[in-house]
Amino acid sequence: MSEQSESDDEVLADEPAKRGHGADVVEQADIADVVEQADAVEQADAVEQADAVEQAAVAQDIDDAVEDEAAFRAKLRVQEGDWFVIHSYAGYENRVKVNLQTRVTSLNMEPYIFDVQVPMETVTEIKNGQRKQVARVRMPGYVLVRMELTDESWGAVRHTPGVTGFVGHTHQPIPLSHDEIYTMLNPIFQSSGDAAGEAGGAKAGQTHIIDFEVGESVTVMEGPFETLPATISEINPESQKLKVLVSIFGRETPVELSFSQVAKI
Numbered sequence: 001m002s003e004q005s006e007s008d009d010e011v012l013a014d015e016p017a018k019r020g021h022g023a024d025v026v027e028q029a030d031i032a033d034v035v036e037q038a039d040a041v042e043q044a045d046a047v048e049q050a051d052a053v054e055q056a057a058v059a060q061d062i063d064d065a066v067e068d069e070a071a072f073r074a075k076l077r078v079q080e081g082d083w084f085v086i087h088s089y090a091g092y093e094n095r096v097k098v099n100l101q102t103r104v105t106s107l108n109m110e111p112y113i114f115d116v117q118v119p120m121e122t123v124t125e126i127k128n129g130q131r132k133q134v135a136r137v138r139m140p141g142y143v144l145v146r147m148e149l150t151d152e153s154w155g156a157v158r159h160t161p162g163v164t165g166f167v168g169h170t171h172q173p174i175p176l177s178h179d180e181i182y183t184m185l186n187p188i189f190q191s192s193g194d195a196a197g198e199a200g201g202a203k204a205g206q207t208h209i210i211d212f213e214v215g216e217s218v219t220v221m222e223g224p225f226e227t228l229p230a231t232i233s234e235i236n237p238e239s240q241k242l243k244v245l246v247s248i249f250g251r252e253t254p255v256e257l258s259f260s261q262v263a264k265i
Helices: 002-078 093-106 151-158 178-185 192-199
Strands: 082-088 113-117 120-127 130-137 142-147 163-166 217-220 229-236 241-248 251-258 262-264
Touching (some): 093 142, 093 151, 113 151, 142 178, 151 163, 217 241, 229 251
Antiparallel strands (some): 113 142, 217 229, 229 241
């Protein structure tokens, strides 16, 4: 009997210890839950703060774009003189610009001819598998001149080497409007809608990817000239079309095709 009593006493003595151990496990589990919840709240706060920072940055970009556009338009309105467009030989636009600037100095025409610009744009070209940024003339064959139109200033511009004439009436050219000159000289600023679109993942700008070269040989893949070889004579990145020369009955015939209708040889 005494041995049984001692055994019962040991069991009773162990029960509080077991209950205490169980309470410790529950308490640790509660602590773990609290820590996990705290981590989740902290992560949510961090994400929310990051989103807020990004939204603020996008809003600032939009505001900057609008301010830049407004400032640029205001600058155009107060500039001295009017903007005119002159014809030049294609590929000689920058040379004409230099020639005209030289003549302005040599003929002392600074009080009448104020600025000469060749609008440029940047496109992305892919040649031989290599992607690169290339600057090119936006309007081949045209140069912009800001000037006070007089007989002397007209003659200084008209007789510049490489200039073939003014756009419009030969002797009384019509100046560009503010909207027209803004469009021609303003390839970098975005409107607020464009900036918002870019923030949403849309492509910005008018960058075109060109994977062809003039003179390159290709194979026609669709249409009545399918499988025939052709030579590229002209590339139009804006419309994504090519003009190619296809040999038909021994004569080269020009054909307009989309980029997808030809394949490289």
